[in-house]
Amino acid sequence: MAWRACAVVLSLMSLVCGGLQARADPPPDTLTPGVLRIGTYFVNPPFEYIQDGARVGFEVDLMKEVAERLRLKPRFVDTRWETILQQMRDGRYDCIVGGITVTPAREKILAWSRPYMTTTLSIIVDTAKSPDIHGIDDLKDASVGVQAATTDYDVATRMRAEGRIVGVKVYPFARIKDAMSDLRAGRITAVMKVYPVARWFVRQTPGLRIVAQVPDAPQPLGIGFSKATPDLVTAVDRALAAIKRDGTYAELARKWDVP
Template identity: 75%
Template sequence: MNWRTCVAVLSFLALLGAGTAPGSPPPGVLRIGTYFVNPPFEYISDGAKVGFEVDLMTEIAERLGRRPEFVDTQWETILREMQDGRYDCIVGGITITPAREKILAWSTPYMTTTLSLVVDAERNPAIRGIADLKGASVGVQAATTDYEVAVRMQAEGEIGSVKVYPFDRIEEAMADLDAGRITAVMKVYPVAEWLARKTPGLRIVAQVPDEPQPLGIGFGKSDPGLVAAVDKALADMKRDGAYAELARRWGVP
């Protein structure tokens, strides 16, 4: 084989591989980054990946003519991994914030919810709202909007202290609450409600006012076509009742 033939063969092989970066999903797949520690949005039950957002993204993928592929990762790394193009999109009860809009593109919010405060009502029956939490210790997950709001509330004297837990250890926060080691846990609804009802005596006593939590699907900045297609699928689901059916099934707003 002479050098011209070698160049032609190498060029042909390069063309075959063009646009298929290592780790890229195969054609027809929607690769979705998430973390299965966030019920009822996504979690593991009897070895299966289940939850509202699992069903939501499966429906969206099908409407796009794709097969969903869920990739389990961690909250602490998921935004950076999306920036690096590891997924087609990410989901996980993620609040759209100005800071996050600087680094990723986002769908229209599929849900706008609130931050809830959970207490042990049997241990602390006098706590009936935020005004009763002065001096309280509040558990939150690291690097979340709950954390940011709790720090602000502490600075303004609305709560006493903030205890921070790794994202995948929210169950530890609920155990500390049940044991009386902290006074409250702040978490986005409906996750707060889901976790509270697992332990007798725990209940939501308040929603943080003026802190709406618009939840969205995150994308790389370089794929506006996919963002538009997902937005259309979401709009169609809300119009034809498919979204409402999923919300009823999982007890979400």
């Protein structure tokens, strides 16, 4: 009789588990069924970059985790910052990432996930070239390097208009290393960059240091979508919430040393 009771219990468990699986949400609709097509650019460490020929970074791992929880296969498509927002608007991808700050202007053209990180803009200087710069108030005679079409650029041009810095030198997004080279050579006084990227470059380059965070300029980073895919946005938001809730996000943050 005992074996019959066990058989009944196992049968009931199988029916319950099968029913739960049957009721599980199907993968969300995407451009290619079963695939999450992700536009990005691998020139933005520690978010996404190339290391020893491999595509790596915090957001690479984060999006892989999101895709897995949605039962989708991630497919990263390399593009450029200067075109990625319009390409997403044109429906070239299911979503885009790349340390992208969610701004009111960008919310007008794309839908966005809830921010998975809110960070700051950092000021980097060369300690040998600028030993007397210790904060924002020391930048009045400074020229600051920024990347084109970024919130860094917007903030730096506003600071120039307010007389808080003298000049702004703009670099193509993929040439941030040129800004660091110019900083080391003394051709510019400082570089402004979102904190995780600034921190990565400072750790990679002896002599550079972060002297300040720009006040009143929070940087909420999110995943961008077409406004025509609200169900996908909702599904990704649920996955991000679960990733944070179960500790996976914290593990990835420790791995890539991001806040």
